């Protein structure tokens with residue numbers, strides 16, 4: 001099982017963290033291959049010729065690309081334990097809707113907070129904090145996004161906890177002020193070993209982003 005399951009990843013990627021959490025929830029062993037996205041390996045280029053991006057899960061030599069697709073694949077390939085998506089069609093549709101929202105309004109937007117100069121950030125910052133508020137409302141008083149069970153939407157969003165410090169710093173906002181319920185939810189998720197073992201130290205993420213900003217001439 002271990003030899004024929006490989007995750008091509010990069011430790012700082014919130015997308016890769018999703019896959020690590022899903023595999024940990026399923027207690028599935030796999031080989032973690034760290035990629036340097038500035039020097040992509042032949043295996044990565046061959047496994048994801050379309051986007052040439054990590055994460056890629058290679059199962060029995062067959063590549064699965066796109067983090068949310070990988071998480072759903074993991075749920076279906078190991079269906080006998082730790083279900084990640086709800087069983088009913090409507091619950092699955094809602095989970096997919098919010099996971100897609102997280103992609104667009106949190107991570108795609110969040111990237112702009114550190115990749116753009118202050119003056120160009122305006123719209124992205126608006127969209128990001130608006131996204132946080134909508135997620136706060138969606139979570140409400142629930143323990144997790146799916147209710148009492150940790151699941152797909154939680155996995156999609158929780159890598160935010162490793163990036164929040166970086167987004168706050170370059171987006172000049174306070175997570176505690178903008179999204180107190182999300183901060184509390186993030187702490188609850190971090191109590192799960194599958195999450196704690198998959199998320200890097202936020203200070204290390206911040207350090208790398210500062211280095212990348214210098215590399216991109218943003219500082």
Ligand SMILES: N[C@@H](CCC(=O)N[C@@H](CSO)C(=O)NCC(=O)O)C(=O)O
Pocket residue numbers: 010012013014015037052053054055065066067068
């Ligand atoms: N929609 C995809 C995004 C993956 C991605 O951006 N991967 C980045 C590293 S993490 O920011 C990546 O591989 N970038 C390499 C490149 O853009 O050349 C997913 O959900 O898997």
